Amino acid sequence: MLFFHSFDISSPNRHLPSPRLSALALEQELRTRYIALQCIRRKNFGHPDLAGILATVYIIFLEDDGRNYEQIAGADLLGFLQLLLHDCTSQDTTGKNAWPLENEVNTLAVALLWFITSHSGLRQETQLRQRSIDILSYYAYAGFRYPCFTEPENMFYLSDKTKIAISNYGIYPPPRSTTMTVRYFGDQTRFTLPPIAPFAILSQFARAEEFPLKVPFGLPANRQEALTAGILFGPTKEDIEHFNDHCNTRLICSRSGDPPVDGFLKSQTHDPDWSRSLTSVLSTTPSYYVPGTLSGYWRGSSMMPYLDFYKSMLSSAEAPSTLPSFGRFPLYVRFREYYCYSPTPPVPVEEGANALFNAFLPQGCRWYEIKDGIELVGKNNSFRTKYVPFRPQQNSPQCSDAQDPSHGREIRDVIIVGETEEPYASAWNGYKYIGRVRPSDGLVILVRGPHDTHADQLGRALFRGYVISSCNFVGRWRSISTGEQPAEWECIFSMSKLASTS
Numbered sequence: 001m002l003f004f005h006s007f008d009i010s011s012p013n014r015h016l017p018s019p020r021l022s023a024l025a026l027e028q029e030l031r032t033r034y035i036a037l038q039c040i041r042r043k044n045f046g047h048p049d050l051a052g053i054l055a056t057v058y059i060i061f062l063e064d065d066g067r068n069y070e071q072i073a074g075a076d077l078l079g080f081l082q083l084l085l086h087d088c089t090s091q092d093t094t095g096k097n098a099w100p101l102e103n104e105v106n107t108l109a110v111a112l113l114w115f116i117t118s119h120s121g122l123r124q125e126t127q128l129r130q131r132s133i134d135i136l137s138y139y140a141y142a143g144f145r146y147p148c149f150t151e152p153e154n155m156f157y158l159s160d161k162t163k164i165a166i167s168n169y170g171i172y173p174p175p176r177s178t179t180m181t182v183r184y185f186g187d188q189t190r191f192t193l194p195p196i197a198p199f200a201i202l203s204q205f206a207r208a209e210e211f212p213l214k215v216p217f218g219l220p221a222n223r224q225e226a227l228t229a230g231i232l233f234g235p236t237k238e239d240i241e242h243f244n245d246h247c248n249t250r251l252i253c254s255r256s257g258d259p260p261v262d263g264f265l266k267s268q269t270h271d272p273d274w275s276r277s278l279t280s281v282l283s284t285t286p287s288y289y290v291p292g293t294l295s296g297y298w299r300g301s302s303m304m305p306y307l308d309f310y311k312s313m314l315s316s317a318e319a320p321s322t323l324p325s326f327g328r329f330p331l332y333v334r335f336r337e338y339y340c341y342s343p344t345p346p347v348p349v350e351e352g353a354n355a356l357f358n359a360f361l362p363q364g365c366r367w368y369e370i371k372d373g374i375e376l377v378g379k380n381n382s383f384r385t386k387y388v389p390f391r392p393q394q395n396s397p398q399c400s401d402a403q404d405p406s407h408g409r410e411i412r413d414v415i416i417v418g419e420t421e422e423p424y425a426s427a428w429n430g431y432k433y434i435g436r437v438r439p440s441d442g443l444v445i446l447v448r449g450p451h452d453t454h455a456d457q458l459g460r461a462l463f464r465g466y467v468i469s470s471c472n473f474v475g476r477w478r479s480i481s482t483g484e485q486p487a488e489w490e491c492i493f494s495m496s497k498l499a500s501t502s
Helices: 001-004 011-014 023-042 049-064 067-074 077-087 104-116 119-124 126-141 197-208 223-228 237-246 271-281 307-315 424-430
Strands: 179-184 187-192 296-303 328-341 364-369 371-378 384-389 411-419 431-437 444-450 461-468 470-478 490-497
Touching: 001 023, 011 119, 011 271, 023 049, 023 067, 023 077, 023 179, 049 104, 049 271, 067 077, 067 371, 077 126, 104 126, 104 197, 119 126, 126 197, 126 490, 187 271, 197 296, 197 461, 197 490, 237 364, 237 424, 271 461, 328 424, 328 431, 328 490, 371 411, 384 411, 411 444, 424 461, 444 470
Parallel strands: none
Antiparallel strands: 179 187, 296 328, 296 490, 328 384, 328 411, 364 371, 371 384, 411 431, 431 444, 444 461, 461 470, 470 490
């Protein structure tokens, strides 16, 4: 009764086998959580298992439907993290200017900082904001040192043989802490650490968005005024105001009594993140990507570091003393999802050194929209495969496993297509996207190119990232004119899905 009164139980009920939720297990989990919250409240940075404490709080967040958040907020997690990150962040000991480490404590602290971020908290952190940005910037921008991925990005199907690249900087992807052991519902449980970069990127955008873009003098007031003046492309005052008002990162902290997100429980939005961390205790097939997640309208922005600065950072073994501020550029996309169901064979997965740069789709593959889906055709008609849209059941916005309820068949593959629609294409350039979802962890890999085939100057780019909490698509993008790894220049992006009620 005490556990049910203090913490949410919906997520454990969905994921865990019944023996893991016995009265004894609940008592032991209650004790584990109270010890963790007491450590946070007392700001005990010297706790012998600080990483385990933070991992417990991270799990509590992933299982939050309101009660969990109130427990965490009551322990003053934000104050704990501010002191921990500002004063205790452990760094590499080699070199005068040391890079912060991607170890267990730092990773979980940065992740928790994102989870606890609120609009009121952002407004109150004025004195600490720059220090937070300085710490987060290293993790966000240095893609060659802090990859965005749980597993190497250049592998679609994981194997024992990790593909490693050697550059002037060193090994890519660099070695990082990936697993640890935590006490969870009475048992010692393997916990997989998330990569630190996505959470650092989200926190960077949340802070950058506190400073709206300024409207340059002389811009047309709106699209009609621009067309009257003979200006066909480029932003207007109205476009910039829309970007400032509607392209912000979606924060996720909530309190008990908050309405469900898009019609389903808050903890359900974290199910893919929960699966990536606690697959070992799942009683069902893990759900790394929930069907229907990307379908819809997404808005956000990217931040692009200066090319010369990035190259100097890439070529140096030491971290820069500070990172400069970088401007934001708007992103507007409407995504659509298409599925291949068993027993239909999916589009072959491209293999080889450059497979990643075509989103693991075969070279020369073409696709066409047809009446009830899309058709993908291989070079020289080597294959022809039809993918169909996802159609969830009524009153079921998302499905929690790899079954489409309208078909009852196993999903073999997910193809994502997207485009920038008007009026945003006229303001910020028109792009089209195509890619697929990696089944092992839900990584989304997309190739972006100009919608107008004559606009070659816009170039082709590779977007890779995760949908965090089912509402923020976050990661990095890079030019694919060259295939070096790590990238010679890489940018960060964050896009948020418009709520169904918007």
